Amino acid sequence: MRVVVVGGGIAGLAAAHELADLPDVITTVVEGADRLGGKVHTAPFADADLDTGPDAFLARRPEAVQLCRELGILDRLEAPATGKAWLWVRGRLRPVPEATLLGVPTDVGAVARTGVLSPAGLARLAAAPLVTRRQRPLGPGEDRTIGQVVRRSLGDEVHERLVDPLVGGINAGNTDALSIDAVAPQLAAAARRSADLAAGAREVQAAAPAAPPGAPAPVFFGLPGGMARLVDALEARLVRAGVEVRTGSQVASLGRDGATWLARTAAGDDVRADAVVLAAPAPVSARLVRPFDEAVAATLGNIAHASVTLVALAWPREAVPRLPPGSGFLVPRGEGRLMTACSWSSSKWAHLAAPSGRVLLRVSAGRADDHRAGAMDDDELETRLRLELRDAMGIVATPSAVRITRWPDAFPQYAPGHLGRIAAAEATLSARHPGLVLAGAALRGVGIPACIGSGRAAARAVVAGVAA
Ligand SMILES: Cc1cc2nc3c(=O)[nH]c(=O)nc-3n(C[C@H](O)[C@H](O)[C@H](O)COP(=O)(O)OP(=O)(O)OC[C@H]3O[C@@H](n4cnc5c(N)ncnc54)[C@H](O)[C@@H]3O)c2cc1C
Incomplete structure (x- = not known):
C-alpha cells in the first residue's frame, strides 16, 4: 500500500512516523517548503538557537512525550527553569494567580492577593455562588463560546x-x-x-488523578537546541526507515486514476498512492479537497485563522532594569497594548541562559481580532514594541539583535460546533472518498501534542480504511 502525506509539519511527520514500520506500506512525504517542520522551526539568534515558532509543548498530554520516547530523545527534554508567570495589567506586572484552572480562579483569596482584579471584579467573583444559583450548568452536547460561559458565571473581569x-x-x-x-x-x-464555574473547576481538579509523590511533574517541556531538534529526530528516523521525504515540492492538486490517488506537484509530477493524509494547513487542504467534496472543503475553508508576529530581542543584562523571576508575561487585550505576550526566554530555559547574563526576549503581537502588527512594517513594529517594553520592564537601550518572524494565518480558530463539523467532514470523507484522511492543527487542537495525535490517528485511519 502506498501512502502520500501532504505537508511535512509536525502532524504530517507524525503520520509518516506511524506508518514507517508497517510492512507493505510505502510512504512519501511531500512538503512544499524547503525544510520540514512547518511552524516548528529554530534558527540562530544572537549566540543561541532560538525558536521562531513554538518553544514548548504540554507535558501533561501524552502524545509529544511518547513520540520523544520512541525517537530516543526523551532524556533531552528540559522543563522550564521557572513556572512563575506574570500579567501586565492595571499599569504593572502582577503575578498570574497560582490557583486557577485555565485562568478560572479556584481560590478567591489567592486572586485577591495578586491585584489582577479590581475590587468590583473581585466582588463579582466572590458573588458567583449566589449569582449562579438559578443558572443551569452547561448541558451535554451544548457548545458555547468560552466568553459566554465565563462572563455569565464569574463576571467580565475574570474573563478579560x-x-x-x-x-x-x-x-x-x-x-x-x-x-x-x-x-x-x-x-x-x-x-x-x-453553573458556578469556580466550583466546577475545583471539582474537576479534585477528580483529576492524584500526582505521584515527589517533585511535581513539569507542565511543559522544551528542547535544548530548539524545537527543530524534534523535527530533525523525526526526519532522521523516517529516512532510516526508508520513507521518501520530498521538500520544496508543493502539491498543487489531487486527482484520481481509478482507485489510485494522484498528488500532482507544482512541478507537474504525479505521486501515485492508495491513500492520502492531508496534513497541510486547512485552507490548502480545502483547496485540494474541493474538486471531490464541496461540503468538506467548505468546513475546512470556513475555519478562520489568526496571524501572529514573533519578535526576538537581545540585550546585555545591565540594559534590562526590571526582570523579575519568571518565564514572562501576558497582556490582556483590554490594556490596549500591541504586544500580547513576552517570554523571558533566557530566564525560562536553562539552555538559553548565558554566563554573561545577556537577556533574550520573545515578544508576540497579533491575534484573531487584532491585525495591527500585521499591517506595520518591521521598523514601526520594532519601535512600538520597544516602547511597550520600556513601559513594562524599563528597557530603553537599543537591543544588540532583533529578529522578526511573521506567521500569517497560523492559528486556526475553532468556533462553537467545531468538533461536530470536523467529525462530520471526517465521516463524509471516510464514506465517500476512502483513503483521503485529514490531519493537523485545524482539527482537534493547535498544540504540538494534539497535532502529533492527529497525524498518528490519520495514519491509523488510512491503514484501516484501505485495508477494509
Ligand atoms: C508563533 C507560534 C508559536 C507557537 N507556540 C506553540 C507552543 O509553544 N506550543 C505548542 O504546542 N504549539 C505552539 N504553536 C502551535 C503549533 O506550532 C502548530 O499548531 C503546529 O506546529 C501545527 O502543525 P501542523 O503540522 O498541523 O501544521 P504546519 O506546521 O503548518 O505544517 C503544515 C505543512 O504543510 C506544508 N504545506 C502547505 N501547503 C502545502 C502544499 N500545497 N503541498 C505540500 N506541503 C504544503 C507547509 O509548508 C507546512 O510545512 C505555535 C505556533 C506558532 C505559529
Whole structure:
C-alpha cells in the first residue's frame, strides 16, 4: 500500500512516523517548503538557537512525550527553569494567580492577593455562588463560546484579565468567539459540573488523578537546541526507515486514476498512492479537497485563522532594569497594548541562559481580532514594541539583535460546533472518498501534542480504511 502525506509539519511527520514500520506500506512525504517542520522551526539568534515558532509543548498530554520516547530523545527534554508567570495589567506586572484552572480562579483569596482584579471584579467573583444559583450548568452536547460561559458565571473581569489572556493567548484567539468544547475542554467539564464555574473547576481538579509523590511533574517541556531538534529526530528516523521525504515540492492538486490517488506537484509530477493524509494547513487542504467534496472543503475553508508576529530581542543584562523571576508575561487585550505576550526566554530555559547574563526576549503581537502588527512594517513594529517594553520592564537601550518572524494565518480558530463539523467532514470523507484522511492543527487542537495525535490517528485511519 502506498501512502502520500501532504505537508511535512509536525502532524504530517507524525503520520509518516506511524506508518514507517508497517510492512507493505510505502510512504512519501511531500512538503512544499524547503525544510520540514512547518511552524516548528529554530534558527540562530544572537549566540543561541532560538525558536521562531513554538518553544514548548504540554507535558501533561501524552502524545509529544511518547513520540520523544520512541525517537530516543526523551532524556533531552528540559522543563522550564521557572513556572512563575506574570500579567501586565492595571499599569504593572502582577503575578498570574497560582490557583486557577485555565485562568478560572479556584481560590478567591489567592486572586485577591495578586491585584489582577479590581475590587468590583473581585466582588463579582466572590458573588458567583449566589449569582449562579438559578443558572443551569452547561448541558451535554451544548457548545458555547468560552466568553459566554465565563462572563455569565464569574463576571467580565475574570474573563478579560485571566481566562482570555491564558486561553486566548495559546490560540492567538478571542475567547468570546472560541468554542469551549474544542478549545478548553477542561473548562467545558467544569461548566457541566456547576453553573458556578469556580466550583466546577475545583471539582474537576479534585477528580483529576492524584500526582505521584515527589517533585511535581513539569507542565511543559522544551528542547535544548530548539524545537527543530524534534523535527530533525523525526526526519532522521523516517529516512532510516526508508520513507521518501520530498521538500520544496508543493502539491498543487489531487486527482484520481481509478482507485489510485494522484498528488500532482507544482512541478507537474504525479505521486501515485492508495491513500492520502492531508496534513497541510486547512485552507490548502480545502483547496485540494474541493474538486471531490464541496461540503468538506467548505468546513475546512470556513475555519478562520489568526496571524501572529514573533519578535526576538537581545540585550546585555545591565540594559534590562526590571526582570523579575519568571518565564514572562501576558497582556490582556483590554490594556490596549500591541504586544500580547513576552517570554523571558533566557530566564525560562536553562539552555538559553548565558554566563554573561545577556537577556533574550520573545515578544508576540497579533491575534484573531487584532491585525495591527500585521499591517506595520518591521521598523514601526520594532519601535512600538520597544516602547511597550520600556513601559513594562524599563528597557530603553537599543537591543544588540532583533529578529522578526511573521506567521500569517497560523492559528486556526475553532468556533462553537467545531468538533461536530470536523467529525462530520471526517465521516463524509471516510464514506465517500476512502483513503483521503485529514490531519493537523485545524482539527482537534493547535498544540504540538494534539497535532502529533492527529497525524498518528490519520495514519491509523488510512491503514484501516484501505485495508477494509
Ligand atoms: C508563533 C507560534 C508559536 C507557537 N507556540 C506553540 C507552543 O509553544 N506550543 C505548542 O504546542 N504549539 C505552539 N504553536 C502551535 C503549533 O506550532 C502548530 O499548531 C503546529 O506546529 C501545527 O502543525 P501542523 O503540522 O498541523 O501544521 P504546519 O506546521 O503548518 O505544517 C503544515 C505543512 O504543510 C506544508 N504545506 C502547505 N501547503 C502545502 C502544499 N500545497 N503541498 C505540500 N506541503 C504544503 C507547509 O509548508 C507546512 O510545512 C505555535 C505556533 C506558532 C505559529
